[in-house]
Amino acid sequence: MSWAGKILRVDLTAGTVKSEPLNMGWAKAYLGSRGLATKYLVEEMDATVDPLSPANKIIWATGPLTGTMASTGGRYTVVTKGPLTGAIACSNSGGYWGAELKMAGWDMVIFEGKSDKPVYLSINDDVAELKDAAHLWGQTVWATEEHIKKSHQDPLCKVSSIGGAGENQVLFAAVVNDLHRAAGRSGVGAVMGSKNLKAVVVRGTLGVGNLANPKEFMRVTAEKKKILADNGVTGQGLPAYGTQVLMSVINEVGALPTRNHRDVQFEGAGDIGAEAMGRPRTAPGSDGKKPLVTNQACFGCTIACGRVQKIDPGHFTVENKPQYWGASGGLEYEAAWALGAANGVKDLDTLQYANLLCNEHGMDPISFGTTIGAVMELYDMGVLTHEQIGCDAQFGSAQALAYFAEITAKGIGFGKEIGQGSKRLTAKYGHPELSMSSKGQEFPAYDGRAIQGIGLAYATSNRGGCHLRGYTIASEVLGIPVKTDPLDSAGKPELVKAFQDATAAFDSAGICIFTSFAWGLADVAPQVAAACGDEFTLENLSLIGERIWNLERDFNNRAGFTSKDDSLPKRLLTEAAKTGPAKGKVNELGTMLPIYYDIRGWDSDGRLKPETRERLSL
Amino acid sequence: MQKSLHINAEKCTGCLQCEMACSFEHYGVFSPAKSRIKVFDFHATGKKVPYTCTQCDEAWCLHACPVEAITLDKVTGAKVVSESTCVGCKVCTISCPFGTINYVQETGKVQKCDLCGGDPACATACPTGAITYIDANWTGLDKMQAWADKLGNQPSAA
DSSP states (O other): OOSOOEEEEEETTTTEEEEEEOOHHHHHHHOSHHHHHHHHHHHHSOTTSOTTSTTOOEEEEEOTTTTSSSTTTTOEEEEEEOTTTSSEEEEEEOSSHHHHHHHTTOSEEEEESOOSSOEEEEEETTEEEEEEOTTTTTOOHHHHHHHHHHHTTOTTOEEEEOOHHHHTTOTTBOEEETTTEEEOSTTHHHHHHHTTEEEEEEEOOSOBOOOSSHHHHHHHHHHHHHHHHHSIIIIIIHHHHGGGGHHHHHHHTTOOOBTTTTBSOOTTHHHHSHHHHTSOOOSTTSOOOOSEEEEEOOTTOSSOOEEEEOOOTTSTTTTTOGGGSSOEEOOOHHHHHHHTGGGTOOOHHHHHHHHHHHHHHTBOHHHHHHHHHHHHHHHHTTSSOHHHHSSOOOTTOHHHHHHHHHHHHHTOTTHHHHTTHHHHHHHHTTOGGGOOEETTEEOOSOOTTTSHHHHHHHHHOTTSSOSTTOOTHHHHTTOSSSOOOTTOOTTHHHHHHHHHHHHHHHHHHTOOGGGGGTOOHHHHHHHHHHHHOTTOOHHHHHHHHHHHHHHHHHHHHHTTOOGGGSOOOHHHHHSOOOSSTTTTOOOOHHHHHHHHHHHHTBOTTSOBOHHHHHHTTO | OOEEEEEOGGGOOOOOHHHHHHHHHHHSSBOGGGOSSEEEEETTTTEEEEEOOOOOTTOHHHHHOTTOOEEEOTTTOOEEEOTTTOOOOOHHHHHOTTOOSEEETTTTEEEOOOGGGGSOHHHHHOSSSSEEEEEGGGTTHHHHHHHHHHHHTSGGGO
């Protein structure tokens, strides 16, 4: 086994911290991280609880490969019931925090109840205790990490925390670790804030060493790293350009949602993508340097897609603000799109400024940016005015974007309404159809009209609008593992299901989904088997992935979701794409959804049939 | 031929595969906390720098040790700590100008890089070539070549 075999249970109401043995039966059936934490949540909690009430639980979880030499084995997930959606929330993060928890000897930490005053959890190998966080409450993510490292006299401890957005229960608040890696989506940070929990601090010196077959593990992980190194995407594209390599590709296929999905191609795509990141600034008065400083890796990652970026110190957003002048976490594709194309903004340094504020205060840039897209459309229609929102907000306004980032992060004025997300904001002003979301969670950077499968993936995603639950872009655009026609909805239900199930297994193993550009589950299985035991065959991992997907779905059904929630905004279903290869197309969700239910083994209301439960041992 | 660990920080991504490989080689666990090579992350500049013992010829640690627990491996040139001899006095940790020999509370001994007996696990594990194990006499070869290339491109040299 390479589970630590122990979990921490923290009762915030009572102020107690207890160690428990890991339920090994569940570990074998749900693997770890996403799957295993969801199993605990489902078994222990009523699905109908208010996400921001003390009755909700929130779990930090690692997988069996977290903290090992398997490439990208540094991931952890934060699992809870999400306040943005009311559905299961599972947000995945890299950096170094997850591996540190595992090396301290814990598979996961379960928080329940609510503290009556701000606290943080400190874990030092076997010793875990709740500590007063009164002095940290109100501090940013960055200041919190600095304070804790100083007061612990330990520059090597790892911090996973919330900033003001989580404290103020912004519904898309993130949990941030290592300054700029985030469990970003679904508002997991708001749940943390609702519990008066500021941070989870870990120092782990014990290490991970209980592999089932150490010699085979070292051999097979080295072999699989070579596959990543030799692959064009994971070996060259991602380290050189990061996920930003996608900006021009997706724009060319006419799937780059622009100005709140009014358009599917952005005239400024070349100004905000990978090419612009690597190009020296040329604007008069600029510093003449290129934004990208270097790439960087998360723990154990041999891909290293992370961006380290520097803003121009003379840029209007950071004048007299030296705290933003150094190198810091840079724009990846989804953030650059949401802060840029989704609003029509093409000024790269403004996007990076908004991105820095998202990291510093703990907000999801995807939901934030997409919500601003809706605000700008409402402003364009005259529904929102300068007086109401505090600025001019025409599409493309960099000034407005920077201003909105500040007031949302700090919970000032109209920023409080932005912090409720696009579904609630557009409904309040009488235009719910303008929220580009599914189950209340905003879409990421691909248009479901030009890429049919991703539309179905958004509509059926268990955590609401999301690309990381079934990244059919790999097949429909990049041809991985086989090319399918993005404009044709035939075969997409099968494709979506296959991606969703496999992704659940990747996530639950504790590795990064980006490995799947080069690896299939057949590459993951022998690594898990060498770590955990021979029973983890390809067939078993496939079944585990499908089981996890259905476990999440079943939770959502019990939380009140039905087939009518497997939906897309009217815009994607009735307003055809205006330009590009998909010109004239809408998303064919109505055709795909019944087929998807059928191959999932669900009834017409989207519920698991008894025989499906039986087949998956649910 | 003696070889040296050669570090090119420009290529380091901060993945810590080297630290895990080091702790696994010596202790059978993946644990950067037990690693003898350490990657430093300079956040404000984005630099990641691996650092470990350079195996000084006239090694301060070796000369300082009062019980002769640190000896020369004649094949690799490594200065190697004998755990059975070391008494944990820590004088070597004071004498080393570079901080690369350190006390380990759990064992009561000191530890330092021993070049894994001539096949350093960190260099094998490094995915980017930031850590290599090369001819000790020619660790500057790559840099010389790069400068030679620049010189060759000067108009005056044409």
